[in-house]
Amino acid sequence: MKRRVARLLEHGIAPASILPVTFTRVAAEDLHRELVSMDVAGADGLTGVTLHSLAMRMLMRNHVLGATGRVPRPLNDFELEPLICDLMGAHGGKKAVKKFKQAYEAAWARLQHEHPGYVLDPADATFQHDLLNWLRFHRAMLIGEVIPQLYQYLRNNPAAQERAEFQHILVDEYQDLNRAEQSVIALLSDHAQVCIVGDDDQSIYSFKHAHPDGIRQWLVANAGADDLGLDDCRRCPTRVVQMANSLIDHNQIRPVPRALVPLPTNGPGDVRIVQYPSLTNEVNGVANIIAGMVANGTPPGDILVLAQRGVIGTPIYEALVARQIPVRSYYAEAELDALEARRAFAKLKLLIDRDDRVALRWLVGIDGNNWHAAGYRRVRDHCEASGLTPWQVLEQIAAGNLSLPHTGGIVVAFNDLVAELDALEALPDLASIVDELFPAGQIATRDIRQLSLDILAEMDMEEGIDGEDINSEFLSRLQEAINQPDIPSEIQDVRIMSLHKSKGLSAPVTIIAGCIQGLLPKQPDNTLPAAQQALEMEEQRRLFYVGITRVKAAPNAGKPGTLILTYSQTMPLASALGAGIAPAQMQYGLASLHASQFIAELGPAAPQPIAG
DNA sequence: GGGAGAGACGTTTTT
């Protein structure tokens, strides 16, 4: 992709008419950095984007806003709670609402509406009606709606300028896109030449409704396209390539069975498989291995630790911190885990935009059981009848000019909120607001404070951001940093993350911890039909395949490429149950564990496991 | 309507 973009730029194609789409922001930044480093004229004007950020940008345009009638204000995960409570009364409880919502997003991701004979179940239809009313009233959008909204806009407006904006579109990781995403690409490419890159054997996003068949269908729909196979594995040591080939060969349902071709000059690499008596031993063993490597001169940034659950990754992180090895953990959007962080973040949103109805809904509900759903229902009904905003209605109740039953708790919260917002408004600048909302030394807001300070510093360096824009620019950058955390590929720290997050990265030393049956592969969902379970198992195998092929051999630089797979015989039963790990046996608070079946499937090229 | 307490149930991965 990088070379193709470089060639287009050299031929004088305008950077703005080239769209390189990548799956994650990491990959987008990687591409951008590499193009700049290649010193191609025009590379500066080129922005690699994720499909998601492109969609947000297009939906924000005035003429698009008018056409869709929807506000692209995505809901954070934590902001879904009051939505769920507001809908649970009419739709059979929280679990039912979550299921309905999941089905709604899945239908859009798969574009089920376009399938001939598709009929919407009446219960789903009423739910969708109520959901959309909630979202319209609160001027917001589900994250899962962002791409479908753009899809609808593009499909219904064949003359839209957006459909002819690009001359060249390049898409990475095509197998990880769902139908809606693939269709958006197709609609954007009316006047463009398209190049897609993907690998069936790395499709690991079925829970996001990825549509890997799209690659083969694309070749049929675009007859005459060049189809180039890339079978040489330039990254991995030869022994790892043999193991990966043996592993993936166990997948029966492969449309195009194919083997990676090892590059002999990469050398065999260094592969170890280690079993420990307990999770504690495994954690310490991994930490000691890393400490030994760092002491012998391996840069910490060369080491990548993959673990599919926080209960395994986090203790390794802490063990490394204790050994004073620079390390970063990339589990979930941790900045907003703590209630105090959510509260402060919601206040910031409301401070910057008093019309942010979602933030207001959240803040007035937070103290109540079920988010004061009953009282809020009355506030909203009154808004809809009178045409007033929620803020105005709450002001009237607070002033005693209006009385609605069951709104006592809401009004108490509203009065507190008004006082706090007034106090924040009186502060001289953003830096003091950040200081007040995320105070120094408060554990719950430590991460979001750091993120905010970094963004403030970054904005100070730039010119041309002034006046009223500062606040909203700050908020949108903070929001983006929380939603899509940076995972830089060049870094000074040991990186610890899930296997999904490791996609697109590579490292001279890769360690996969917790290779146990019941976690990797996870326990199949036995309520599903057998065929479905088989598909799940194959995806788990692809996940492990992605993991082991992160190892990078650079024998000339003294880095042979090291892969270490570890697992343990036992772990505390509570940790296992809490993390959804199905133990082989359980007794006296201890879960007995077995080695992942994938270890044996690595075949004869894999070394014998050793005891650690 | 909403609080307290008992029992059932699901647990992850990402934009």
Add this chain to the structure above:
DNA sequence: CGTCTCTCCC
């Protein structure tokens, strides 16, 4: 283990 649901009671 934490969250959700159900029941009982005010």
